Amino acid sequence: MQAPLLPSGSLDSPSSERDDTTVTLERHDHDRAHAHAHATMTTGPRDANATSRSTATLEVPALGSGPIAVVEALLKSPASLLHAMRDGRGTLGRLSLVIAASIMIVGLVTASFGGGVQFLIVPLKMTLGIFVCALICFPSLHIFSCLSGARQSVRETWGALLMGVALMGLLLLGFAPIAWIFSQATTSVAFVGGLHLLFLALSTLLGLGLVNRTLGAMNQAPVRGLRLWGSLFMIVLFQMTTTLRPLVGAATGWALEGRLFFLTHWLRALGS
Amino acid sequence: MSFVGPAALCRLDDALLARIRRGEGLPRLVASAIVTIVFGAGAYGVAFGIWRGSKQAVFSALKLPTLLLAIAASTIGLGAMLAILLRSKLAVRQTVVCILLSLAVTAAVLGAAAPASILLVESAPLPDPSIVGLAITDPRAQPSLEVARGLLVLHVAVVAFAGMAGVIRLRALLTRLGLGPRVARRVLVAWMATQFFCGAELSWVMRPFFGRPHLPETLSCDDLLKGSFFEELATAARSAFGPFAPLLLVASVLVVAGVLAGALRERSERVTIAIGEGGLLVDGGPRTVAWQAIETITLSGRDVRLVLRADESFVRDVLTVACDDEEGAVGLARRLDEERSRVREGPFRTSAR
Numbered sequence: 001m002q003a004p005l006l007p008s009g010s011l012d013s014p015s016s017e018r019d020d021t022t023v024t025l026e027r028h029d030h031d032r033a034h035a036h037a038h039a040t041m042t043t044g045p046r047d048a049n050a051t052s053r054s055t056a057t058l059e060v061p062a063l064g065s066g067p068i069a070v071v072e073a074l075l076k077s078p079a080s081l082l083h084a085m086r087d088g089r090g091t092l093g094r095l096s097l098v099i100a101a102s103i104m105i106v107g108l109v110t111a112s113f114g115g116g117v118q119f120l121i122v123p124l125k126m127t128l129g130i131f132v133c134a135l136i137c138f139p140s141l142h143i144f145s146c147l148s149g150a151r152q153s154v155r156e157t158w159g160a161l162l163m164g165v166a167l168m169g170l171l172l173l174g175f176a177p178i179a180w181i182f183s184q185a186t187t188s189v190a191f192v193g194g195l196h197l198l199f200l201a202l203s204t205l206l207g208l209g210l211v212n213r214t215l216g217a218m219n220q221a222p223v224r225g226l227r228l229w230g231s232l233f234m235i236v237l238f239q240m241t242t243t244l245r246p247l248v249g250a251a252t253g254w255a256l257e258g259r260l261f262f263l264t265h266w267l268r269a270l271g272s
Numbered sequence: 273m274s275f276v277g278p279a280a281l282c283r284l285d286d287a288l289l290a291r292i293r294r295g296e297g298l299p300r301l302v303a304s305a306i307v308t309i310v311f312g313a314g315a316y317g318v319a320f321g322i323w324r325g326s327k328q329a330v331f332s333a334l335k336l337p338t339l340l341l342a343i344a345a346s347t348i349g350l351g352a353m354l355a356i357l358l359r360s361k362l363a364v365r366q367t368v369v370c371i372l373l374s375l376a377v378t379a380a381v382l383g384a385a386a387p388a389s390i391l392l393v394e395s396a397p398l399p400d401p402s403i404v405g406l407a408i409t410d411p412r413a414q415p416s417l418e419v420a421r422g423l424l425v426l427h428v429a430v431v432a433f434a435g436m437a438g439v440i441r442l443r444a445l446l447t448r449l450g451l452g453p454r455v456a457r458r459v460l461v462a463w464m465a466t467q468f469f470c471g472a473e474l475s476w477v478m479r480p481f482f483g484r485p486h487l488p489e490t491l492s493c494d495d496l497l498k499g500s501f502f503e504e505l506a507t508a509a510r511s512a513f514g515p516f517a518p519l520l521l522v523a524s525v526l527v528v529a530g531v532l533a534g535a536l537r538e539r540s541e542r543v544t545i546a547i548g549e550g551g552l553l554v555d556g557g558p559r560t561v562a563w564q565a566i567e568t569i570t571l572s573g574r575d576v577r578l579v580l581r582a583d584e585s586f587v588r589d590v591l592t593v594a595c596d597d598e599e600g601a602v603g604l605a606r607r608l609d610e611e612r613s614r615v616r617e618g619p620f621r622t623s624a625r
Contacts, residue, residue, distance in 0.1 A: 060584055075356040079584040174350030178470045181346060185477050186500040206357065213586035 063091070067101065070094045074167050078214060085159040092155075095162040096131075102169035103127045109176040110247055113183040113192050117251045125244045133240050134165050137233045144229045145215055152218040160214040168207030175199040183248075190269045193248045197241070197266075204234060238262045276304040278312065278380040281373060284441060289448050298365050305372035306341065312376070312383030313337040316430070317481070319389035323423055324399060324483030331491045332481045336382075339478050340375045343471045347371070347463070354462040358536075359585065360451050362459075370445055371463065378438030385430050393423055399485035406486050416485035424482055439464060452559075454538055461535040476501035545593060547611065552578075554591070561591070563612045569605050574598055576605045 063073055063084040070091070073080045085091040107123030114122070142157040152160070179199060183192045208230040216222045242262040246252060280288055281304065291297055313336040321332030352367040362370065396419050403413040439460070446456040475481075483489055499507075509517040546553040551562040561580060567588070568579040578591040595601040 075353060077584040078586055171350070171353060174353045177346035177349065178466070178473075181470065181473055181477070182500055185473060186503060187498060188500075188503060191500060191503055210586075213582070217582055217586045 063089075067094055067098050070098050070166070071170060074098070074163060074170060074210075078163060078210060079217065081163060082159070082214060082217060085156065092159055092162060095159070095166050098166045099130065099162065099169045100127050102166070102173045103130050106169070106172045106176055109180045109183070110196060112180060113189075114246070114249050114251060121251055121254065122247050125247065129240045129244050130165060130169070133233075133236050134161055136236055137161070137229070140232060141211070141226075141229055144225050145223045148224040150215060150219045150223045152215065156218055157215070160211050160218065163214055164207040164209075164211035166207075167210045168203045171203035171206055172199060175203065189249045193269060196248060197238070200237065200241070201234070204237060208233065235262075274300070275307075276301060278308045278376070278383070281305065281308060281376050282380055282441065284445055284448065289445070292366055292369055292445075293449060295363060295365060298369055301369050302372055305369070305376035308376040308383075309340050309372075309379040310337045312379030312381075312386075313340050314383075315386035316379075316382035316389065316434075319386045319393060320427055320481045321483055321489075322390060323393045323396060323420070324485065325489045328480075328483040328489040331489070332483075335478050335481060335491075337379070339471070339474055340379060342474050342478075343467055344371055344375055346470050346474070347466045350466055351463050354466070355459050358455060358458045358462060359587065360446070360455050360459050362449070362451075366449070370442065370449075371467075373445060374438040374442035377441045378434045381434035381437045382430065385434065389426065389430055392426060396423055403486045404488055408484075408486055410486070413486045420482070420485050427482065458536050458538070461532065465532055472501045476504070545591070547607065552591075552608075563614075566608065566612050569609050569612070571601055571605050574601050576601050576608070578608070 060079040060083050061077055063069055063080040070081065073084075081091060081095070103126050104123045107126040108119060110126065111118040111120075111122035138158060138161055141161055142154055145152070145157065179192075179196060182195050186192060208226075212223070212226045212230075215226065239262045241247060242260055242265040243256060245257055245260075245265065276288060288301075291301065314333045317331075317333035317336035318329045320336065321328035321330070348368055348371055351371055352362075352364040355362045355367050397415075399416040399420070400412070403410070403416055406413045408417070442463075443456060443460050446459060447453065451459065479493055480487075480490065506517070506521060509521055513520050544555055546556060548560065551560050551565070553560055561578075565581045566578050567581045568577075570577045570579070574595050574597060576593040576595065578593065580589040580591065582588045593601075593604060595604055
């Protein structure tokens with residue numbers, strides 16, 4: 001099958017502008033071509049006015065009721081959550097519930113290494129810590145996204161952040177059985193602490209990916225500069241694990257320990 | 273729905289696949305896989321422990337199936353989440369079945385190899401009962417220890433072969449369930465990584481399976497909860513490489529992380545596309561990309577990049593079409609853009625998708 005000679009079209013150039021250059025074409029067999037296919041999360045150009053963009057709308061399954069529906073939507077169809085969030089059907093509250101429940105359970109698993117009163121302290125510390133961390137990073141997320149031209153509301157930014165944190169909590173819950181096995185088999189605080197940090201980092205990376213994609217979907221185009229914000233979020237999260245110490249190991253009471261930078265804490269733990 | 277035997281599990285019969293695809297009778301399938309694991313791995317457990325003694329054979333026959341089931345139990349939740357996040361479109365129940373089936377295939381292979389292994393083990397010189405309680409360095413223990421090392425190599429080879437068979441069948445299962453090759457590979461890598469990480473520790477916790485000739489037969493060792501597999505690995509590295517051990521360990525971790533990240537990252541893959549009436553046919557079908565789904569078309573040398581509209585998981589696919597030359601790429605891009613514009617402008621054409 002051969003393609004006909006084509007007039008200049010309305011292509012999107014790589015620099016996200018229309019390429020109206022007229023090119024004299026010869027007949028080629030374009031209909032069948034070798035292709036490289038790969039998926040990316042954010043690849044579209046920022047120019048929302050590009051005339052060659054398709055305007056078809058995405059059909060989204062409706063969000064069911066209950067926290068399990070939120071869990072399912074987080075994993076399979078975040079678009080349903082975004083849709084429900086814009087309709088204002090208590091989605092933010094349900095997301096917060098999922099975060100609290102999953103982090104509480106993860107906290108119990110983390111506490112199983114130290115035992116005793118840690119079963120009470122660690123889940124509470126971790127749940128509060130994750131919300132405080134989200135609150136601390138929320139203004140920077142909104143401002144950073146606005147700097148790159150995003151137009152979502154403050155509430156929507158908070159929703160995107162909660163979605164990312166909720167996914168992080170769910171993944172930590174998935175890692176919990178493995179973490180529990182290791183924490184029961186060893187007495188090394190540094191090893192178990194390192195393992196929890198590894199799982200936290202992996203879960204956070206995937207959660208940040210969802211924040212990035214959600215903001216991109218809200219704005220119909222990728223939001224640049226979120227990697228920088230993601231690094232900030234990671235630093236705050238790691239510092240929070242040090243500020244709220246000891247999360248792994250024996251309890252030292254409800255009061256916070258002295259000031260300590262997280263890298264110093266890690267080096268000391270490795271040294272001991 | 274009937275019980276499925278180990279042969280059907282290994283063959284991955286069409287009826288079995290249809291059952292998993294439809295999600296029908298999955299509890300029976302799970303039960304079939306568990307029974308296969310219990311008997312298959314149990315049989316090889318006997319082969320594992322029989323050289324050391326009958327008690328050790330019983331212990332290993334109990335512990336090997338427990339190990340496989342424990343690996344499945346502790347990784348199924350995470351595996352299901354990862355499968356969804358990697359866009360496999362598998363339901364949680366299907367994930368459970370897939371993971372258990374791969375372990376069942378491994379157990380079936382182990383069970384099939386058990387008689388031959390038992391024969392070989394029984395042909396080897398028996399351990400000297402007088403060396404029980406001696407130090408591992410005692411010269412009187414060395415002949416039995418040498419035999420033990422040889423048999424251990426045999427068992428490791430058999431277990432590795434069975435594990436590979438399980439992985440290969442799992443890949444076939446995922447592909448035949450309709451996952452694209454890229455998605456199947458990524459899901460497989462994610463599952464294998466979590467199962468290896470968890471399995472290494474669980475097998476460490478449940479040791480000994482083989483039983484050392486200079487130690488009494490035992491269900492579990494004394495230092496069961498005093499360390500982990502990876503700490504032991506670090507200790508072994510310290511004694512082998514001295515001051516270079518930390519550097520070596522960090523380098524190893526980075527290499528493993530890099531390999532995993534590379535395997536989990538979606539790479540470009542050569543496919544063919546054809547222009548159909550309603551959209552693009554990728555690899556001659558069955559995947560069709562509707563014209564409306566193409567969000568942007570960009571040119572980059574001989575390549576034409578098609579950024580597709582984000583799906584409900586907010587992920588955008590990018591198809592890069594490599595043409596013979598730049599003119600061809602321009603022509604193809606214009607043709608695609610024209611088709612896409614025609615569908616946008618003419619409502620009667622949109623029904624053609």
